[in-house]
Amino acid sequence: MPMETYRVLTEDEIIQLKSQSCLADDWSHVFVSSNFKAGYVHHTRFSGTVKLGSFDGEFTLAGGIRKHAGLRHVTLHNVTVGDxxxxxxxxxxxxxxDIGEHTFIENVDIILVDGMSSFGNGVSVAVMNETGGREVLINNKLSAQQAYIQALYRHRPELINRMKVITDHYSGKHASETGTIGSHVTIVNTGAIKNLQIGDYxxxxxxxxxxxGSINSEKEAPVYIGYGVICEDFIVSxxxxxxxxxxxxxxxxxxACHLGHNYSASDSLxxxxxxxxxxEACAIFAGPxxxxxxxxxxxxxxxxxxxxxGSGSNQSNHMYKLGPIHQGALERGAKTTSDSYILWPARVGAFSLVMGRHVNHSDTSNLPFSYLIxxxxxxxxxxxxxxxSVGTIRDAQKWPKRDKRTGTNKLDCINYNLLSPYTIQKMFKGREILKELKRVSGETSEIYSYQSAKIKNQSLNNGIRxxxxxxNKFLGNSIIKRLEGGNFKSNDEIRxxxxxxxxxxxxxWVDVAGLIAxxxxxxxxLDGIEQGSIKRLSDINSYFAxxxxxxxxxxxxxxxxxxxxxxxxxxxExxxxxxxxxxxxxxxxVVRLDKMIYDDAKKEFSLSSMTGFGADGSREEKVLDFEQVRGDFESNPFVMAVLKHIEDKSALGDELIGRISPLT
Incomplete structure (x- = not known):
């Protein structure tokens, strides 16, 4: 509310406030809105400059209890309270x-800003390397792509310096001795809140x-902070x-993140x-x-x-020599099974599955979609x-559906494609690697060695296939999509x-923490940032977008x-x-791959998978119990989708062939 809309208290209002057990160091420093009603302010102490809005309206709480707007049993020092x-x-x-409108605050220990604060902006997070060297300066506009550049492009020191200057400028611009609690905020039964910016809703x-810290809540995407939570030096989007x-x-x-059930994290994104x-998380870069x-x-x-x-997944970044200096990466879509372990440094290729304990520092980034056993x-x-694997396809389908972001501005650029130039370029390299291993070691070798790992002969040949x-699937998809809807009268028109x-x-191509580009x-x-032509965090995010x-x-x-x-x-030509x-x-x-996925899905409906069903009955009861819980194979939604995919893709290919075959 602008200053000119406030007025000083009348003598009658001051008398009434005093009668309601209110105190002020100086009543002339208490300003109120034109429709302020003193009857809703009890047992309140004012110091510094205080501005109060109107106290019209009620709040309906859980259980149906209603509370009228107002101030009761509170001390305010240099505070503005909205309507x-x-x-x-x-x-x-x-x-x-400064507190916005329609905000409810009850049973809180203390809320204060102590001196100049940037509210979490500019906090240095020692990500990936616990001993430092890959620090990311967090800010309200931080995207996964920005953080990727800050953490991993240390070979370009001028770029890192420019990113620091840009972030420091943003942090300085948003520093203040006064905090903000937005409109329609609820704060109840909470301990200490110190140097916090709190967004609407x-x-x-x-x-x-x-x-x-900063809690960047908004009406379209509110933030919830619940019981027992402790946060310091943080930003929540x-x-x-x-x-x-x-x-x-x-x-x-x-x-749209969710952290709970006693989860603990330090120096992590x-x-x-x-x-x-x-x-527990320590010094991790958790991409989307x-x-x-x-x-x-x-x-x-x-x-x-x-x-x-998976449960019991663990990694080691400490070899008890020079400290916890090692790091590793699981590229997009990688999974770990229960009780898996990786000794960093290591790099695991995209969409790979890690089973067991691995201590040999392998780099399988050019062999994606693999098992490490x-x-x-x-x-x-x-x-x-x-x-x-049916699991890989299921994952690719579920991620877009599980994007819970509802805010007006999506910070991270996320590409969900399973097959993309990023993964296919690695398959080109992987195919050459496997062929070269075969050439050098001979086609009849039982075991091939690559990056401290062993590859069996059959696995190598299957990998090439x-x-x-x-x-074939990716390039064919691309060509069909490109020629979609065209009525071509000659080969020249096709070309x-x-x-x-x-x-x-x-x-x-690279995978910049979810963005494939x-x-x-x-x-x-990055050249533009280094040269100073790109100098705002929002501009960096726009270029990635x-x-x-x-x-x-x-x-x-x-x-x-x-x-x-x-x-x-x-x-x-x-x-x-x-x-x-x-x-x-x-x-x-397409058909071969879908049939392999179909066969993989069928394993989930085998007799061995029915173990534990039909607890006290015959085999027939076991099958019936299984079908009641899990359904039958042919009517499984995923299985039906695979069969439909085969049908649709075959029809798509046939349609293009029919359209251009007169030109042959």
Whole structure:
């Protein structure tokens, strides 16, 4: 409310307030709105400059009890209170805060800003390396992509320096000696709140201590902070929920995250849709959809995204020599099974599954969709096998549905594609690696060695086959999508349509914490930051958003230039006959892959899977019990979706073949 809309108290109002056990160091420093009613202010002490709105309206609480807006049993020092607020039973005081409208505060120990505060902005988080060297300066606008650059591009010191300058400028701009509690906020049964910015519609209920942070709640995506929570040096983004005794220290919590059940984290970053329960995190970079639910699970000094940690998953970053200096990465979609263990440093390829204990520092980043299995202290690698796993496909389908972000501004750019230039380029490399191992060690070798891991002969040959199926599927998909809806009268028209609109996307692609983009575009942005032409956090996020928006344009450029490498065809000279040949190969790849997934799903309905069903009956009762709980195989929604996918994709390929076959 602007200053000119406030007035000083009348003599009658001061007398009435005094009669209601109110005190003031100086009544002339208490200002009120034009429709202020003194009857709703009891047992209140004022010091410094205090501004009060009207106290019209009521709050209906759980159980049906109603409380009228007003002040009761509270000390206010340098506080502005908006219209229709109810503040009561503050054990100590509220100092140096602007409080919005329709806010309810009850049974709180203390709320204050003590000196100049940037409210968590600019806090240095020692991510990935506990001893430092990869610090990320958190801020209200921090995206997964910004943090990725800060943490991992240390080989460009001028870039890191510029990012620090930009973040420091933002933190300085938002520093203040006065905190803000937004409108429609609820704070009840809470301990100490110190140096906090609290956004609109936040609910803080039973928290123990919240210190030096920002809760960036908004109407479309409110934040909830629950019982027993302790947070210090933190930022919580819109739509997130922290409850049930979670403890955070020097952490950033992204949009729509959920941390609870005594989860503890220090020096860690959690981006969109992460979930953490029961376990512990230390110095981790948790990219979008990093999920850990189990009490005995520790994630430490690693980078993850689209990851699910099994119970008892653990990593070591300390070899008892120079301290906890090691780090590792599980690329997007990697999973760990129960009781898995990885000794950092190590890097696990995208969409891979880690089983057992691995101590040999493998780097399987160029062999995605693999299993890493421990046998007798040896890591065995099964390349590409996860492409046929029903679990992998199910994960890819569930992530977009589980994006709970409802805010007006989505900070993180998230690409959900299972097959993309990022993963397919690795399959090209993986295919060459496997072929080279075969050439060097001989086709009849029983075991091949790669990156301190062992690959069995059959696994190697299957890996080559799996990667070729996936490459066929991706390139065929791209070509069919490109030629969709076109009525071509000549091969020249086909070639004209195939030609990309841009050369951007030709080279290497990177996964920037959920964003899949050409490295050339990322480098262009980083050059701009280094040179000072890009100097705002919001601009950095906008450029990443543009890359995300143009993904499919860049993807086609990459696919177009891979056609010659994989099929031996110059795309500038392709004919309808060549397209039909590729589409037939694509159809075969899609159907083969879907049938492998179908067979994998069928294992979930085998007789062995029915163990524990039909507790006291015959085999027939076991089957009936199983079907009542799990349904039968053919009517399973996922199985039906796989069969429909085979049908739809076959029809899509046949439609294109029918459209261009007159040109052959």
């Amino acid at each position: 229709c607020c109810c503040i009561e039973n503050i054990q100590n005081y509220i100092a140096n805060y 936040a609910r803080i209920e039973g928290a123990c201590r919240l210190e030096n 819109s739509g997130s929920r922290i409850d049930d005794g979670a403890m955070l220290s020097r952490c950033f919590v992204g949009q 959690f981006f969109s849709n992460c979930q953490g329960e029961n376990g 959809f990093t999920v850990t639910h189990h009490k005995s699970t520790l994630l430490i000094a690693g980078m993850f995204s689209f990851m699910n940690a 421990e046998q007798a202290n040896t890591t065995y690698l099964v390349p590409g096998v996860n492409l046929r 799996f990667y070729e199926i996936a490459i 004209a349509r195939l030609k990309p609109e841009t050369e951007t996307g030709r080279g290497e 050409p490295k050339s575009e990322v480098d262009w942005l 543009d890359m995300h928006q143009n993904y499919y344009t860049y993807e086609w450029t990459w696919a177009y230039h891979k056609i010659q490498e994989f099929y031996g065809l110059n795309p500038a 392709m004919t309808a006959k060549d397209i039909i040949k590729i589409v037939n190969m694509w159809k075969e790849a």
